[in-house]
Amino acid sequence: MIKRIHHPLLVYLSDVIGVALAWWGAYLIRFNFSIPAEFIPGFQLGLIVVIALQGGLLRAFGLYRSLWLFASLPDLLCIARAVVVAAVLTPLVVVVAVRYAPEVPRLVYLLQPMLLAIYMGGSRALYRTWKEFRLYGGLRAQGQPVLVLGGGEAAVNLVRDLSRSAEWRVVGVLDDTPGHRGREIHGCEVLGGIAELDWLAEEMKVGHAIIAMPSEGHEKRRVAASACVRAGVKALILPGIEDVMTGRVNLSQVRQVDVEDLLGRDPVRIHTAEVREYLRGKAVMVTGAGGSIGSELCRQIARFEPSVLVCFELNEFALYRLTEEFAVHFPTVQVVAIAGDVKDSIRVDEIIGRFRPHVIFHAAAYKHVPLMEDDNAWQAVRNNVLGTWQVARSAVAFGVPRFVLVSTDKAVNPTNVMGATKRLAERVCQALALQGKTQFEIVRFGNVLGSAGSVIPKFAEQIAAGGPVTVTHPEITRYFMSIREAAQLVLQAGSMGHGGEIFVLDMGKPVRIADLAQDMIRLSGHSESDIRIVFSGLRPGEKLYEELLADSELTLPTHHPKLRIARAEPATDGWLDVLLAWLRQRRAVGAAEVRRELRHWVPEYAPSPAAPQLKAVDATAQRA
Structure with a gap:
């Protein structure tokens, strides 16, 4: 059996033949394809020299370690370097070797390396083209038609990957970069801008689009995702560059567009040195550690290597899930799982006294507005206000x-019990800031994507059940941010305060909930004719829109672009003892009394009148 010749050796032999052909071709061009007899000896001796010399140089430059199938720009640069060195050395050696023979024409020394570079680069390009056609050429006419959105490097790589896929067939590229229209990317034409997706998808009968803009800001990706949703095109997306740290973006990283792509913002860049300074090697305590914000705070804190992380949580199952997660993902972090109620002063004092935390993040709270409005109003007061006082008092x-209090935008000019209790909790912290050395900071933000009780999981469940999707009011708006972003900014705010400040997070632009419902229906592959949107009327205590600052407050900038400081009304002396007497009374307090007392303690609280409970209105029928 004849042993198969190793592939790099075949490549090397091809290049040596190219050296000879380039030398011969240079002579033919110099003498109009008829070499005079007196120049033949010089040609022959020079041929022997260039084969030996340039053949050795090509080996020395390591041109045969890469595969021809993947020949690319780095390989061409390596060829160019080898050819340039050969072009310099060859005349020197040939002049010495053939000094008794006829002179070698100077034009030959110039033409030969140029022809050699053309041969070597061209042979590799032809081989790669032929090989890719053999492997993938038959796939180009197969698969579902798809448009690629974007014209950068990621889009170029993606179009190339898709050309090798039997699942997809790229029919065009959309890119907003001026001058790109009409150009081609791996044989696919740039048809226009992203704004033209609607009619292009309909004209070309395309049901899918892939957004390939990982290095762009989130706003551009959001616009592209919204264009796909509005056009009724099923959208896929390459993750943002902050999520893709492995270098080259490829087809395997494509995922479906989700709600965060439509609502999220550019990633937060926190000043890690500042945060690390007050967390690393310190004992840190988080109340409400099993909740959406509390658990994400724990994950973010773990990155900064605290000496111990005390997770204080009333819900046993949530606490169990958190410890199981940390055992897998943060095995080196010492986590202490504490079951307890923030209203239990004995338990709170025991834990804070035992671990002496350097910082406490107080995230434990009742947050659901309608649930806390009537039958549970007194429990909202006790948990959100008395519980905050118990933990803050113990900290002092x-x-x-x-001590960092996690608050809410609903504490601004509150119209519901929950918002009023959170504003009163803020005032409690402001009052205690005057009584000891503990430094209190308060952080306000709006709705968090995917948190427990969020409207987004509710819409997803309603869509999965076939609808209808219930929206309280056609004009209701809310601010949204990701859980990760909220937790990071809470940590950042904790490093910046000097005591008593209220930090307000940059929540971006408010979102119409009706538009959000429409987008989620379309993302699921349905239309509003398949799944109806029903307007059910505002719920008790619910606002049409949320505010981040009270009317009487002014904001000051900080050195972080997404954090501002709100200067609220200063706390007055003497009122805290009276408040505590009311909070500690051992009787059930009705919702009407709770509202009356909250109006006294929170002057800006204006309970909303009972919302008229409209009959469910079909949004589709209403538009008709």
């Missing part, structure tokens, strides 16, 4: 250096 008593 044990000299905890920092």
Whole structure:
């Protein structure tokens, strides 16, 4: 059996033949394809020299370690370097070797390396083209038609990958870059801008689009995702560059567009040195550690290597899930799971006294507006206000250096019990900031994507069940941010305060909930004729829109672009003892009394009148 010749050896032999052909071709061009007899000896001796010399140089430059199938720009650059060195050395050696023979024409020395470079680069390009056609050429006419949105490097790589896929067939590229229209990317024409997706998808009968803009800002990706949703095109997306740290973006990283692509913002860049300074090697405590914000705070804190992370949580199952997660993902972090109620002063004092945390993040709260409005109003007061006081008082008593209260935009000009209790909790912290060395900071933000009780999981369940999707009011708007972004900014705010500040997070632009419902229906592959949107009327205590600052407050900038400081009304002396007497009474308090008392303690609280409970209105029928 004849042993198969190793592939790099075949490539090397091809290049040596190319050296000879280039030398011969240079002579033919110099003498109009008729070499005079007196120049033949010089040609022959020079041929022997260039084969030996340039053949050795090509080996020395390591041209045969890469595969021809993947020949690319780095390989061409390596060829160019080898040819340039050969072009310099060859005349020197040939002049010495053939000094007794006729002179070699100077034009030959110039033409030969040029022809050699053309041969070597061209042979590799032809081989790669032929090989890719053999492997993938038959796939180009197969698969579902798809448009690629974007014209950068990621889009170029993606179009190339898709050309090798039997599942997809790229019919065009959309890119907003001026001057790109009409150009081609791996044989696919740039048909126009992203704004033209609607009519192009309909004209070309395309049901899918892939957004390939990982290095662009989120706003551009959001616009592209919205264009896909509005056009009724099923959208896929390459993750943002902040999520793709592995270098080259390829087809395997494409995922479906989700709600965060439509609502999220550019990634937050926190000043890690500042955060690390007050967390690394310190004991840190998080109340409400099993909740959406509390658990994400724990994950973010774990990155900064605290000496111990105390997770305080009332819900046993949530606490169990958190410890199981940390055992897998953060095995080196010492986590102490504490089951307890923030209203239990004995338990709170025991834990804070034992671990002496350097900072406490107080995220435990009742947050659901309609649930806390009537039958549970007194429990909202006790949990959100008395619970905050118990933890904050204990922090002051044990000299905890920092205390960060996680608050909400609903504390601004509140119209519901939940918002009023959170504003009162803020005032409690502001009052306690005057009584000890503990540094109190308060952080407000709006709705968090995917959090427990969020409208988004509710819409997803309603869509999965076939509808209808219930929206309280056609004009209701809300601010949204990701859980990760909220947690990071809470940590950042904790490093910046000097005591008593209310930090307001940049929540971006408010979102119409009706538009969100429409987008989620379309993302699921349905239309509003398949799944109806029904307007059910505002719920008790619910606003049409949320605010981030009270009318009487002013904001000051900070050195972080997404954090501002709100200067609220200063706390007055003497009122806290009276408040505590009301909070500690051992009787059930009705919702009407709760509202009356909250109006006294929170002057800006204006309970909304009972919302008229409209009959469910079909949005489709209403538009008709």
